[in-house]
Each structure stands twice: as C-alpha cells, then as structure tokens.
Amino acid sequence: MAMAMALRRGAERAGTVMRAGEWSCGGGARFMATAVRVEDDGSPSSSFSSGRALAAFSAVVGAGALYSSCLQTIRSEPAAAEAARDMPQECAPRTALNPNEFVKFKLAEVRDINHNTKVYRFAFNPQEALGLHVASCLVTKAEMGKKKDGTPNYIIRPYTPISPPDSKGYFDLMIKIYPKGNMTQHLAHLKPGDTLEVKGPIPKLAYEPNMKKQIGMVAGGTGLTPMLQVIDAIVSNPEDNTQVSLVYANTTPADILLKSKLDSLAFAHPNFKVFYVVSKESEGWKGGKGHVTKDVLKKGLPSPSDDTLILVCGPPGLMNLISGDKAPDKSQGELIGMLKDLGYTPQQVYKF
Numbered sequence: 001m002a003m004a005m006a007l008r009r010g011a012e013r014a015g016t017v018m019r020a021g022e023w024s025c026g027g028g029a030r031f032m033a034t035a036v037r038v039e040d041d042g043s044p045s046s047s048f049s050s051g052r053a054l055a056a057f058s059a060v061v062g063a064g065a066l067y068s069s070c071l072q073t074i075r076s077e078p079a080a081a082e083a084a085r086d087m088p089q090e091c092a093p094r095t096a097l098n099p100n101e102f103v104k105f106k107l108a109e110v111r112d113i114n115h116n117t118k119v120y121r122f123a124f125n126p127q128e129a130l131g132l133h134v135a136s137c138l139v140t141k142a143e144m145g146k147k148k149d150g151t152p153n154y155i156i157r158p159y160t161p162i163s164p165p166d167s168k169g170y171f172d173l174m175i176k177i178y179p180k181g182n183m184t185q186h187l188a189h190l191k192p193g194d195t196l197e198v199k200g201p202i203p204k205l206a207y208e209p210n211m212k213k214q215i216g217m218v219a220g221g222t223g224l225t226p227m228l229q230v231i232d233a234i235v236s237n238p239e240d241n242t243q244v245s246l247v248y249a250n251t252t253p254a255d256i257l258l259k260s261k262l263d264s265l266a267f268a269h270p271n272f273k274v275f276y277v278v279s280k281e282s283e284g285w286k287g288g289k290g291h292v293t294k295d296v297l298k299k300g301l302p303s304p305s306d307d308t309l310i311l312v313c314g315p316p317g318l319m320n321l322i323s324g325d326k327a328p329d330k331s332q333g334e335l336i337g338m339l340k341d342l343g344y345t346p347q348q349v350y351k352f
C-alpha cells in the first residue's frame with residue numbers, strides 16, 4: 001500500500017522537472033545504479049540534473065520499475081525461505097528475535113553494497129515476524145578463539161537491521177568490513193548456510209508517527225542504518241506527516257551507502273530530503289564538500305524548536321564534533337559540539 005503510494009507519487013513526478021533544493025538529492029551519476037551496485041563511476045551530476053535524469057529515466061522505464069530496482073537492497077525472498085526451511089525448530093521461535101537469549105540465524109545471502117560494505121540477509125521461519133520496533137538494533141555474537149582456561153572467547157557487536165521491521169522470514173544487516181575488525185572479519189568469511197548468533201531487539205528511539213513535526217538527521221558512514229529505519233517508517237506511512245532531512249557525511253562519493261535508495265526516496269516523498277557531504281570529493285562531484293560544518297547543519301537541518309528532533313549516529317570523531325558522543329554507560333551523555341552551539345537543547349537531540 002505504502003509502496004504503491006510511493007510508486008504513484010514517483011510516477012506523477014516522473015514527467016516533471018524535480019524541484020532542485022540546494023543540495024537535495026545531491027547528485028552522483030550512480031543515481032541510476034541499483035542499490036547493490038553503488039560504486040562511483042567518476043561522473044557525478046548536479047542535484048538538478050539528477051532529478052531530471054531520474055524523471056527522464058522514469059518516463060522511459062516506468063516509475064515502478066525504477067523505484068523497485070533502486071529501493072530494494074536484496075529481493076530474493078525465496079532464498080531466505082529456502083534457508084529457513086532447513087533451519088532446526090529451535091531456531092524458529094514465535095517471534096524470530098529473542099531479547100533474552102542468542103538465537104542462531106542462517107545466512108541466506110550476501111550482497112556487495114560498495115568496496116567495503118555488504119548487506120547480509122539472515123533467514124528465519126517465514127511465518128514469523130522479526131519482532132523489531134523502530135528504532136532498535138540487535139547484538140551479534142561470535143566465538144573468537146579460547147580463553148586461557150579453555151572456555152570460548154566471544155565477541156559481541158551491535159548492528160541495526162535495515163529491512164522493514166515487519167518483513168517475514170528475513171532481516172538484512174548492512175555492515176562495513178574492517179580489515180582488522182574482529183566481528184566484521186568473522187562476518188566477511190561467513191558463507192550462505194552458516195549461522196550467526198543474534199539477540200534482540202535492543203530498543204533505541206521509540207519512534208511514533210508524528211511525534212515531531214520535523215526530524216533532522218546527521219549520519220556518518222554506517223551510522224545511516226538507524227536513520228533508515230526511521231526514514232522508512234515515516235515515508236511508508238501516509239498518515240505520518242513528519243518532515244525529515246538527512247545530512248549524510250562520508251569520506252568519498254564511493255563511500256556513500258544506498259545512495260540510489262536515498263535519492264529515490266527523496267524523489268518519491270517530498271517530506272524527505274537528503275544532503276550529502278564528502279570530505280574527499282571526486283571529479284565532478286556537485287554535492288557538499290569538506291567536513292560537516294555549522295553552515296552545513298544550518299542548511300540541512302530544521303531549526304531548534306520543541307517540534308524538532310535531531311538524530312545523530314556515526315563514528316566517534318563525527319559524534320564528538322556534532323553532539324558529543326554517548327556516555328560510557330551508553331546514556332545520552334552531555335550535549336556539546338555544533339548542535340549545542342546552534343542552540344539545540346539536549347531534549348531536541350538523540351544520539352543512537
């Protein structure tokens with residue numbers, strides 16, 4: 001239903017020239033790439049021409065085809081169902097996730113998103129719901145060698161699903177692989193059919209439709225994942241009138257994750273805007289350049305107000321600059337940095 005509305009809106013706009021926001025839909029030529037092929041081809045275009053290119057392309061192939069090819073990260077539910085059929089009964093609880101104990105999920109599929117990031121699709125009984133509320137993450141566990149006393153040494157890391165919270169039979173994690181990362185190297189070597197122990201959900205922001213008139217977001221790299229949960233919840237609900245704007249910071253255009261999905265959402269939903277900033281631009285890049293500054297935030301975020309909430313997620317360097325990181329006990333910690341300087345109050349900022 002929500003998808004149908006988005007498709008209709010996309011189709012309605014397909015024959016028109018898109019309104020060009022200052023950075024909205026900050027354009028790369030990868031605009032037309034599917035979400036699973038987001039490598040930079042070195043010839044990005046302006047936001048304005050990206051909008052026109054999409055309109056023209058939509059007119060040719062039909063907005064539905066375009067939307068579905070851009071929006072979906074992985075669309076092979078049969079693969080998930082097939083993997084789920086092989087799962088032992090103890091891996092298929094009534095809701096797939098269990099907040100109290102780790103459950104083994106079978107890896108159904110892995111797709112490359114860019115040069116260092118993959119989407120991992122895990123399967124569960126297609127009759128079951130995942131049991132996730134927006135916005136939540138889950139924790140993963142893997143054995144990493146043995147302790148001196150011979151007992152297993154476990155590593156535990158949180159990740160944020162990017163699949164719809166009500167998707168039956170599968171969930172997707174988008175994960176950046178670090179060459180020396182303990183968990184991510186473990187994940188990098190997983191093959192379809194292998195299992196991963198997962199516990200959750202771990203509730204973060206309890207999102208309610210229309211809880212705020214405006215939601216601003218500042219994300220760096222894989223800090224996009226919790227933002228996607230909230231963005232998807234808003235744009236898939238026709239009753240939700242929240243205005244959302246995302247300032248998305250990355251090192252290079254090639255590092256931007258799911259750009260074609262973000263651009264498609266911004267195209268189809270006037271209440272969602274995305275502003276890209278890269279610290280190392282490639283030739284022809286027409287989006288934001290340099291680091292996130294107060295000027296960038298002033299342009300990309302709603303002004304401080306009781307009707308406004310700003311969500312922040314990213315690597316510690318970004319968090320420190322924008323809002324201050326969370327406290328060691330994982331509470332919100334003190335609000336410092338640019339958001340404080342710009343007049344936002346602690347109640348108007350949420351750190352994932």
Ligand SMILES: Cc1cc2nc3c(=O)[nH]c(=O)nc-3n(C[C@H](O)[C@H](O)[C@H](O)COP(=O)(O)OP(=O)(O)OC[C@H]3O[C@@H](n4cnc5c(N)ncnc54)[C@H](O)[C@@H]3O)c2cc1C
Binds near residue numbers: 181225
């Ligand atoms: C609530 C929450 C949700 C998260 N959701 C996601 C998600 O959806 N997708 C995702 O990819 N990650 C997510 N993360 C980060 C994730 O939990 C891990 O920290 C990350 O995958 C690295 O784990 P690792 O064991 O591979 O690296 P570690 O073994 O912890 O680190 C080893 C080395 O890897 C490198 N490294 C690790 N993390 C970083 C970093 N952030 N920046 C630069 N270098 C680093 C460093 O060289 C480091 O010394 C989330 C974190 C939190 C707190």
